[in-house]
Amino acid sequence: MSALYPLFFTPIPKERLWGGDELQRFLNKSFQGETIGESWELSAVSGDVSVVSEGPLKGQRLDELIEKHKGELVGHDVYKRFGNDFPVLIKYIDAQKDLSVQLHPHDHLARERHNSFGKNEMWYIMNAEPNAQLIAGFAKDTSQAEYQQYLDRGAIEDLLHYETIDKGDVFFIRTGTVHAIGAGILLAEIQQTSDVTYRIFDWNRTDKNGNTRELHTELALDAIDYQKRDNHLVNYTKIANQRNSVVSSPYFTTDIVPVNGKLSVPMTTIDSFVVLMAVRGDTVIEVDGKTYPLPFGSTVLLPACLSAFSLQANQSEVLMVTI
Numbered sequence: 321m322s323a324l325y326p327l328f329f330t331p332i333p334k335e336r337l338w339g340g341d342e343l344q345r346f347l348n349k350s351f352q353g354e355t356i357g358e359s360w361e362l363s364a365v366s367g368d369v370s371v372v373s374e375g376p377l378k379g380q381r382l383d384e385l386i387e388k389h390k391g392e393l394v395g396h397d398v399y400k401r402f403g404n405d406f407p408v409l410i411k412y413i414d415a416q417k418d419l420s421v422q423l424h425p426h427d428h429l430a431r432e433r434h435n436s437f438g439k440n441e442m443w444y445i446m447n448a449e450p451n452a453q454l455i456a457g458f459a460k461d462t463s464q465a466e467y468q469q470y471l472d473r474g475a476i477e478d479l480l481h482y483e484t485i486d487k488g489d490v491f492f493i494r495t496g497t498v499h500a501i502g503a504g505i506l507l508a509e510i511q512q513t514s515d516v517t518y519r520i521f522d523w524n525r526t527d528k529n530g531n532t533r534e535l536h537t538e539l540a541l542d543a544i545d546y547q548k549r550d551n552h553l554v555n556y557t558k559i560a561n562q563r564n565s566v567v568s569s570p571y572f573t574t575d576i577v578p579v580n581g582k583l584s585v586p587m588t589t590i591d592s593f594v595v596l597m598a599v600r601g602d603t604v605i606e607v608d609g610k611t612y613p614l615p616f617g618s619t620v621l622l623p624a625c626l627s628a629f630s631l632q633a634n635q636s637e638v639l640m641v642t643i
Contacts, residue, residue: 322392324623326605326612327377327385329370331619334358337527340416342506346447347412347617358413361619362595364406365515382406382621395592395624398643407437407643408572410595410619411509412446415501420533421455421480421521424514425543426495433539434516438495440571441511442554444639445489446599449504455480456552457497463546471537476521483553490554492567496545497552508597510641512571518543563640575640579603579633585640586628592642594622594629601636605629614638 331349336357343349343359351359362382363370370382377385386406391399398407424430424439431437443454459481462470470476480498483491485505493499498520501507518536526532556566556576561583563575576599577583587594596605596614603614607622607629614620616636622629631638 322389322623322625323376324389324393324625325375325377325610326607326629327372327621327623328374328618329362329382329621330373332360332363332368332370334360337525337533338415338417338419338503340414342414342416342447343412346414346506348615349412349617355416356414357416358411360409360411361597362406362408362410362621364513365409389623392625393593393623395590395643397591398593398624401643405513407513408595408641409511409513409515410597410641411511412617413501413505413507413509415503415505417503418523419501420519420523421476421498421500422517422519423498423540423544424495424517429543430514430516436516437512437514439512439514439516440495440569441493441509442567442572442574443491443493443501444508444566444576444599445485445487445505446508447506448485448487451484452504453482453484453502454491454505455498455500455502456483456491456493457481457499458546458548461546461548464541464544467544467546468541471520481548488558490556490566491552492554492569493552494545496543497549498544508599508639510567510572510574510595510639566639573642577631577638577640579631579636579638582630582632584628584630587622587624587626588628590642591624593624595641596620596622597639597641599637599639601633603631603633603636603638605631
């Protein structure tokens with residue numbers, strides 16, 4: 321019998337110039353600080369590897385667990401593909417102020433320059449102030465030369481596509497897409513394991529010491545997708561007590577599961593770990609007759625070797641992430 325069980329990890333807080341206190345107030349994170357922008361829920365990024373917070377494996381690191389349990393933990397096909405590298409980074413993000421306009425390189429460029437995965441990412445909007453906006457791509461087709469002209473005369477904002485958002489909106493941000501989370505947005509983020517970001521515009525602001533943040537103008541030029549695309553906002557259904565597909569990509573798959581009552585989910589055909597993010601309400605997970613609370617704003621990793629799990633709640637919503 322496997323020693324693995326549903327694994328909860330200690331969230332890793334990240335102070336950001338644009339952060340606030342919504343992770344503490346809205347998601348009940350026990351962080352200290354007034355500018356916490358990110359809670360890294362599940363990470364294998366070097367220097368920020370998640371540590372188990374509960375049960376017999378408490379204190380063990382995610383990378384150590386993968387090295388020891390291999391396919392039993394992550395899924396045999398996943399282990400063949402990624403080895404000891406955990407392929408996704410799971411976060412909650414609180415943007416009190418606008419994030420910088422940025423993009424992420426694709427797999428080949430990221431590997432060549434940074435020995436890293438690329439960074440395709442998905443946002444699920446958990447809360448948003450009225451008229452909150454984000455940036456996703458360009459408002460029109462452009463070219464590297466035209467982009468450079470706008471950048472040189474400080475008019476890059478005029479090239480960008482702005483979206484006014486609502487709670488429950490989902491965006492899939494592909495590598496190369498210029499983007500920015502706007503002020504007043506709280507979201508769940510699922511992304512490839514990468515911390516490589518090319519910042520191209522930061523609203524001309526300075527930090528507490530009066531310094532501007534580094535821009536990555538030259539690195540970004542051949543990483544940007546200059547075409548206008550209309551596929552960032554994801555359309556999806558939300559039928560109670562079943563898995564509703566939201567994003568299906570080579571990098572990760574995400575379903576939303578609205579739970580009202582009890583729902584059983586078999587894992588024998590998945591051959592992947594499952595990450596559950598509680599994006600609305602409190603849920604209870606049951607595995608092999610044992611229950612585990614999944615409070616709003618929390619995250620759990622279900623090992624691939626489990627045969628099934630069930631979810632029970634009175635009106636909750638859970639994001640379910642697999643490979």
